[in-house]
Amino acid sequence: GENVEQHPSTLSVQEGDSAVIKCTYSDSASNYFPWYKQELGKRPQLIIDIRSNVGEKKDQRIAVTLNKTAKHFSLHITETQPEDSAVYFCAASVDSGYALNFGKGTSLLVTP
Amino acid sequence: GAVVSQHPSWVICKSGTSVKIECRSLDFQATTMFWYRQFPKQSLMLMATSNEGSKATYEQGVEKDKFLINHASLTLSTLTVTSAHPEDSSFYICSALTSGSYSGEQFFGPGTRLTVL
Numbered sequence: 001g002e003n004v005e006q007h008p009s010t011l012s013v014q015e016g017d018s019a020v021i022k023c024t025y026s027d028s029a030s031n032y033f034p035w036y037k038q039e040l041g042k043r044p045q046l047i048i049d050i051r052s053n054v055g056e057k058k059d060q061r062i063a064v065t066l067n068k069t070a071k072h073f074s075l076h077i078t079e080t081q082p083e084d085s086a087v088y089f090c091a092a093s094v095d096s097g098y099a100l101n102f103g104k105g106t107s108l109l110v111t112p
Numbered sequence: 113g114a115v116v117s118q119h120p121s122w123v124i125c126k127s128g129t130s131v132k133i134e135c136r137s138l139d140f141q142a143t144t145m146f147w148y149r150q151f152p153k154q155s156l157m158l159m160a161t162s163n164e165g166s167k168a169t170y171e172q173g174v175e176k177d178k179f180l181i182n183h184a185s186l187t188l189s190t191l192t193v194t195s196a197h198p199e200d201s202s203f204y205i206c207s208a209l210t211s212g213s214y215s216g217e218q219f220f221g222p223g224t225r226l227t228v229l
Contacts, residue, residue, distance in 0.1 A: 034217070043205060043220040044156065089155060097209055099146050100218065102155045 002027040004092050006103025014111055019080050021106045023090035024072040030092040033066060033073045034100070037086045044089060048075070080110045114140045116208050118221035125196055126229055133191045133224045135206030141186035142208035146218065147179075150203040162189045196228045 003026040013019050025033075034049035050057045050064045050073065057064050061080075066073040077084055087107050091100040115138040125131050135145055143164050148156040160170045160181050168181035180192040189208075193200055203225055207218035 041203075041223070041225070043222045045220075046217055049217070097144060099158045099161055100156075100207075101158070104155045 002030060002092055002094070002101040004090060004101050004103040006090050006106060008106060009104065010107045010109070012109045012111065013080055015080060015082060017080055019075075019077045019084070019108055019110075021075045021088055021090070021108075022072060023074070023092075023103050024070075025092040025101075026071065027092070027094065028068075028071065029094045030101075031095060032093045032098075033064070034091050035062075035064060035075050036089045036091065036102075038089060038105075039086045047088075077108075080108075082110050082112055084108060085110045114208070114210060114219040116142075116206065116219045116221040118204075118206060118224050120224060121222060122225040122227075124227045124229065127197050128195055130192055130194045131196055131226060133193075133204055133206075133226075135189045135191070135208070135221050137187045137208045137210075137219070140208075140210045142189075142210065143186060144209045145183060145189040146207045147181060147189075147191050148205045148207065150205060150223075152203075156205060159191075193226065196226070198228045201226055201228045 005024045031052035036044035037047045038044045050066050061078045063076040087105045089105045090103040093100050117136045119134045145162045147159040150156045159174045160168045162168045162181050162183040164183045170176045183189040203223050205223040206221045
């Protein structure tokens with residue numbers, strides 16, 4: 001089955017700096033890669049996603065890049081703010097409508 | 113956006129009792145719902161895939177006789193933890209796919225915190 005590795009497990013940055021979280025996946029059939037933000041005790045919220053036919057996608061301060069050959073994808077957050085502090089999960093699935101395989105999560109702390 | 117609710121939001125029960133958790137899609141029909149379990153400071157682990165009108169598909173290592181899943185309608189799936197034990201204490205989250213959706217986005221419920229004493 002699919003195995004999603006996520007690094008780092010914790011990340012601390014100063015407000016205004018950039019944060020990068022990286023994930024690798026094992027199943028070459030995976031073609032949908034969403035990123036979720038989860039605050040303590042709350043539901044995961046989709047912040048951005050990318051499909052295998054696209055190499056990069058950007059939404060304001062958030063961007064995701066995908067390298068299908070190397071089977072890795074990354075989340076980039078620029079101009080970080082304290083409210084970006086949360087746990088971020090990457091995930092992969094073989095197609096829309098299939099269950100998600102999650103990475104172990106990255107706890108991001110943005111200090112003022 | 114699509115809204116998914118869960119009930120209850122938290123529950124405390126005695127060891128050996130059964131607990132039912134409901135997952136509802138409030139403003140859309142969900143042919144497929146997923147059940148995840150999340151232990152403290154850990155990731156979401158898929159437990160089972162629930163399709164309306166058919167038996168759930170369980171992930172390896174998840175006991176289907178212990179975690180009973182019923183998806184009787186396009187807006188409701190239930191997870192019953194039977195004979196709960198302290199090790200079943202966890203955060204249970206459901207997600208739902210809209211029928212005919214090609215976006216791949218899953219809409220998550222707010223989760224249910226289960227504590228077994």
